[in-house]
Amino acid sequence: MSTPTGFMEYQRELPADRDPLERIKDWNEFHKHLSDEQLRTQGARCMDCGTPYCHTGMELAGSVSGCPVNNLIPEWNNLIYRGLWKEALERLHKTNNFPEFTGRVCPAPCEGSCTVGLIGDAVTIKTIEQAIIDRGFEEGWVVPQPPKVRTGKRVAVVGSGPAGLATAAQLNKAGHTVTVYERADRIGGLLTYGIPTMKLEKHVVQRRVDLLAAEGIEFVTNTEIGKDISANELLEQFDAVVLCGGATRARDVEIEGRHLKGVHMAMDYLNGTIKSYLDSNLEDGNYINAKDKNVIVIGGGDTGTDCVATALRHGCKSVTQFGTHAKAPLERDPINNPWPQFPNVYTLDYAQEEAKALFGEDPRAFSVLTKKFVGDEDGNLKELHTVQIERTVDETGRKIYKEIPGTEKVWPADLVFIAVGFEGPETTLIEQLGLEQDRRSNVKAKYGKYNTNVEKVFAAGDMRRGQSLVVWAINEGREAAREVDKYLMGSSMLP
Structure with missing residues (x-):
């Protein structure tokens, strides 16, 4: 324990962010950093409690509680308090292959x-x-730590997102020869195309990819398994195949006027901007530009929030984010949302903070249902119509939405981005391999085992569990690697 009374002596302190009105002028990460002494003080607040729920990841009431990769949080907090940075890094890497990713984009269910x-x-x-991890790279x-001995076994990993990279890293550590296939032109999956640069600068991703390549992992880009290379070819060439292709089939909406010009899927908007930024600093114009447009984002989650932040950086005229959920309370409900559940409270995420600074108010509209899109005579979107709703849950747990008469509203809109979640993985590879799917269309593979109904084919991450957090993807990638190692060698020393 750092100090038994640290949590009473010191207040929680977070690093300051760059001013919202300044940071929307660029695409750089917006967090500043605490000093070593401030970090030491924050580490002192850790109690090293008898039952540290912070590092025991589980799902409670539909959300994550604790750390899915089981980070040894009290231990490295204590090491930072004692000034033992290198030892803290070693302890952190025992459970997490990529703390530079989770330290930036994880919603911190541990907290x-x-x-x-x-x-x-x-x-x-x-x-x-x-x-800890940033200090590790700086120092x-x-x-690179390539394995001293190779087993002679070859493994293909399909998809280079956090699950795929974690799988590859662990299997390579065990001495297997690993090839990672990625259909995009850059490695990283949603870490590269999906999460905007202001949350995760892409040199941070590339730094880790370069490290993994130096350790012996082969990366193949611009190659889609199931199209450029058939699934059967992959099975013939490798001793095991791990599918980590994500849940990339975006959910659409069936609303009148959906066909109008100006209505887009959120990921097309985000990915186009990221690629153009990486290719040409947005000079090639190969992206949907929100400059001087009235923008509406349908969806209250992280993807929708990232659309708000991107539109602000494009220079939009206005931006509003719709959610069907009600506005959260200011304080945790001790009855319906008790500790250690993740606290469902009203907060401003980075994008909402930026929009409020620019336009004077939270851009979110709660309990809103979009009824129809309306266009002009040339088929261009000009407005959308909404109504306020009440959401209730019946005895079976099913959500029921009831429209409130008299709350209809018309919103001016030049661009709409649909960010209402994902329906599961794409089906080409699943169909070629004859894989079983669960009721949500994900690849059927038991958590903790990861083997599918097809011999030597495994699945992990969002492709198996559905849309989820980066930290869950790393968890599944690590565990799947252990199961593949057992399959190949009969036993495994991987954690």
């Missing part, structure tokens, strides 16, 4: 289940995690 949060503000776990402590 939601922090014991200190029962009586005050949680420990700044995520901030300390990022500081040159993170170096």
Whole structure:
């Protein structure tokens, strides 16, 4: 334990962010950093409690509680308090292959289940995690560690997102020869195309990819398995195949006027902007530009929030984000949302904070249902119509939406981005391999085992569990690698 009374002596402190009105002028990460002394003080707030829920990932009431990769949080908090940065890095890497990703984009369910949060503000776990790995790279402590012996077994990993990279890293560590296939032109999956650069700068992703390549992993881009290479070819060439292709089939909406010009899927908008930015600093114009447009985002989750932030950086005229959910309370409901569940409370995410700074109010409209899109005589979107709703849950747990008469509204709109989730993985490879699917169309493979109904084919990450967090993808990639290692060798030393 750092100090038994640290949580009483010190207040929670987070690093300041760059001013919202300044940061919307660029595409760089917006967080600043705490000093070593501030980090030491924050580490001192960790109680090392008897039952540390922070590092035991589980799902409670439909959300994540604790860390899915089981980070040894109290241990590295204590090491930071003692100034033992290199030892903290070693402890962090024991459970997490990519803390530079989770330290930036994870919503920190560990903090939601922090014991200190029962009586005050949680420990700044995520901030300390990022500081440890960033320090490790700065000091040159993170170096390639290729395996000393190769097993002669060859494994193909399909998809280079967090699940695929974690799978590849662990299998390579076990001595297997790993090839990662990615259909895009850059490695990283949603880490590269999906998460905007202001949340995760792409040199951070490439730095890790270069490290993995130096350790012996082969990366093949611009290659879609099932089209450029058939599934059967892959099975013939490799001793095992791990599918980590994600849940990339975006859910659409069936609304009158959906065909109008100006209505787009959110990921087309985000990915186009990211690719253009990486290719040409947006000079090639190969993206949907929201400059001087009235923008509406349908969807209240992270993808919708990223659309808001992107539209602001394009220079939109206005931006509004619709959600069918009600506005969250200011404080955790002790009855319906008790600790250690993730706290469902009203907060401003980075994009909403930016929109409020620019336009004077939270851009979100809660409990809103879109009824129809309306266009002009040339087929261009000009407005959309909504109504307020009440959401209730019946005895079976099914959500029921009831429209409130008299709350109809017309919104001017030049661009609409649909961000209402994902329906599961794409089906080409699934059909070629004859894989079984669950009721949500994901590849059927038991959690903890990851083997499919087809011999030597495994599945992990969003392709198996559905749309989820980066940290869950890393968890599944690590566990799937262990199961593949067992399959290939009869036993495994992988965690």
